[in-house]
Amino acid sequence: MNATAKLNAVLKHIKETFVGKNEIIDLLGIGLLARENAFLLGPPGTAKSAIVRSLSKGIEGDKNFEYLLTRFTEPNEIFGPFDIRKLKEGELITNTDGMMPEASMVFLDEIFNANSAILNSLLMALNEKIFRRGKETKKLPALMFVGASNLMPEDESLNALLDRFLIRIKCDYVEPDLLHQVLLAGWKLESSVAEDVPTISADEVRELQKFCRQVDLSATRNEYVDIIHSLRNTGIKVSDRRAVKLQNLIAASALMCGRKESIVSDFWVLKYIWDNEEQIEILEGIINKIIEKDTSTEAHPQAMYNKTPDAESVMKEVNYLIEKWQDDSLSFEEQNVIKDKLRYIQTRCDWIKDVEKKKYIQEHIESLWQKILQTI
Numbered sequence: 034m035n036a037t038a039k040l041n042a043v044l045k046h047i048k049e050t051f052v053g054k055n056e057i058i059d060l061l062g063i064g065l066l067a068r069e070n071a072f073l074l075g076p077p078g079t080a081k082s083a084i085v086r087s088l089s090k091g092i093e094g095d096k097n098f099e100y101l102l103t104r105f106t107e108p109n110e111i112f113g114p115f116d117i118r119k120l121k122e123g124e125l126i127t128n129t130d131g132m133m134p135e136a137s138m139v140f141l142d143e144i145f146n147a148n149s150a151i152l153n154s155l156l157m158a159l160n161e162k163i164f165r166r167g168k169e170t171k172k173l174p175a176l177m178f179v180g181a182s183n184l185m186p187e188d189e190s191l192n193a194l195l196d197r198f199l200i201r202i203k204c205d206y207v208e209p210d211l212l213h214q215v216l217l218a219g220w221k222l223e224s225s226v227a228e229d230v231p232t233i234s235a236d237e238v239r240e241l242q243k244f245c246r247q248v249d250l251s252a253t254r255n256e257y258v259d260i261i262h263s264l265r266n267t268g269i270k271v272s273d274r275r276a277v278k279l280q281n282l283i284a285a286s287a288l289m290c291g292r293k294e295s296i297v298s299d300f301w302v303l304k305y306i307w308d309n310e311e312q313i314e315i316l317e318g319i320i321n322k323i324i325e326k327d328t329s330t331e332a333h334p335q336a337m338y339n340k341t342p343d344a345e346s347v348m349k350e351v352n353y354l355i356e357k358w359q360d361d362s363l364s365f366e367e368q369n370v371i372k373d374k375l376r377y378i379q380t381r382c383d384w385i386k387d388v389e390k391k392k393y394i395q396e397h398i399e400s401l402w403q404k405i406l407q408t409i
Contacts (some may be wrong), residue, residue: 036241037291040066042231043091050087051080051208059335061088063302064200065177066288067281068242070159072144072195073181074310075204081181085140095137095174095235102146111151112166125167134164137176137235144180145191152194159197176238185309199278200305203313241288248284249294256297256323257283263319265301269312279303286333298324298332344390350378351397358404368408375401 044062048055057073061084064071073081082099089097100111109115113132115125129135141147147155157163159178164171180198195201250257261276271279279302286299303325304316324336354371357363363371379398385391 036233036237037288039233039237040241041229041289043088043233046231047084047091048085051084054080054084054204056335057084057202057204058088059333060200060202060302060305061085061179062289063282063285064179065238066241066245066285068177068245069199069278069281070178070180070197071200072198073179073202074183074185075181076183079204079206081204082140082142083180085142087178089138089140091230091232092138092176092238093168093232093234095176096131096135097138098131098133098136099142100133101142102144104146104148106146106148106151108154108166110150112154112164113245114201114355125169127164127166127169129164129171133158134171136175137174139175139178139239140181140363141178142181143183144194145182145184145186145188147191147194156193156197174235176235176242195308196275199275199282200286200302201307202305203310213371236281245281245284246286247293250280250284251294253283253295253297253299257300260300260303260319260323264316267313267315267319269306270308271306272375275306279306286336290331290333296329296331297327298329298336300324301333301336311391344385344387344394347378347382347385348390348394348397350374351394351401355397355401358401358408368405372405375405 038383040062045060047058062069063069065088073085075081079260086099089099100106107303111133113129113134114129127134133139154164154166158173158175162173162175164173178198180194184238186192186195223396257280261271264271282302283295283299286302287295300320304313304320307313324332327336354375358368358373375398379395382391382394382398385394
């Protein structure tokens with residue numbers, strides 16, 4: 034089994050464990066392959082920490098570091114304390130044993146609690162993979178950094194920290210249809226004994242990261258330039274530095290599919306470069322419109338999953354729920370399932386581009402809600 038197949042096997046196992054989280058897991062795989070940092074935004078209980086922990090366990094041969102930051106976190110807690118023996122000799126040397134500077138996978142929860150005492154060192158570590166403290170300078174072995182937070186930063190001084198995470202992923206509770214599977218998978222995870230799981234070595238990941246830089250992007254470069262111009266025109270800031278680095282994500286998507294050259298559908302990764310939640314919908318609209326033109330069978334699965342909803346299939350689902358609601362024998366639980374599905378469809382409906390079709394479907398959804406309210 035080659036290294037790409039090994040990494041895909043690791044990701045597949047995590048997807049089977051965490052139902053409904055394929056998007057997050059695939060994006061973490063892209064970040065790992067591209068050696069770019071990822072930021073997870075979402076409420077507690079959406080498995081952010083557990084997913085990152087599972088990915089870390091899937092990488093053999095190196096150390097991992099995980100820490101929950103607070104406003105009072107000190108540099109020693111992240112980078113390690115000063116070596117007392119060296120201090121007596123007048124040298125300020127950090128003892129990094131077991132700390133972030135020696136880890137291959139780094140997960141920093143509640144990243145925006147980072148205070149000024151650790152911020153500068155953290156920014157350099159995230160951006161340049163270098164640890165600098167006083168006269169010390171150390172190249173970090175980190176394969177990637179993952180940061181997480183329940184909320185976006187309110188303090189503008191923390192925007193530089195968010196900028197160090199190229200991939201931004203919105204984590205939410207799973208869709209109502211998948212809740213039953215989530216409960217089963219969660220119960221199995223809680224009660225199962227240790228089992229053999231797919232792994233990939235840290236050295237193999239590093240080799241893949243080198244291969245990622247060798248992917249040929251020439252076939253899609255003109256389209257990529259057009260996209261960057263389009264994003265800038267809509268008010269989404271893409272600096273020259275970010276534009277260069279985003280190519281790593283496109284290359285990673287291609288390599289994950291076993292290709293040595295990029296195709297248009299690899300642009301799906303560009304939907305995850307938002308600076309705020311309002312930009313998510315804008316990016317979806319721009320990027321989906323582009324990747325829908327690609328009919329290649331070699332596209333990354335996420336490029337297919339995230340296409341704009343088909344109006345006819347959405348209307349078919351609405352009609353099914355309308356018909357189901359007419360059944361007088363529905364139990365209270367079955368009624369709740371229908372209401373949950375209707376809320377989900379209502380959200381999907383917002384993504385339909387055809388205004389007339391969207392309006393038509395929304396009218397039927399509203400009509401069903403009226404019937405539901407009358408029943409209650």
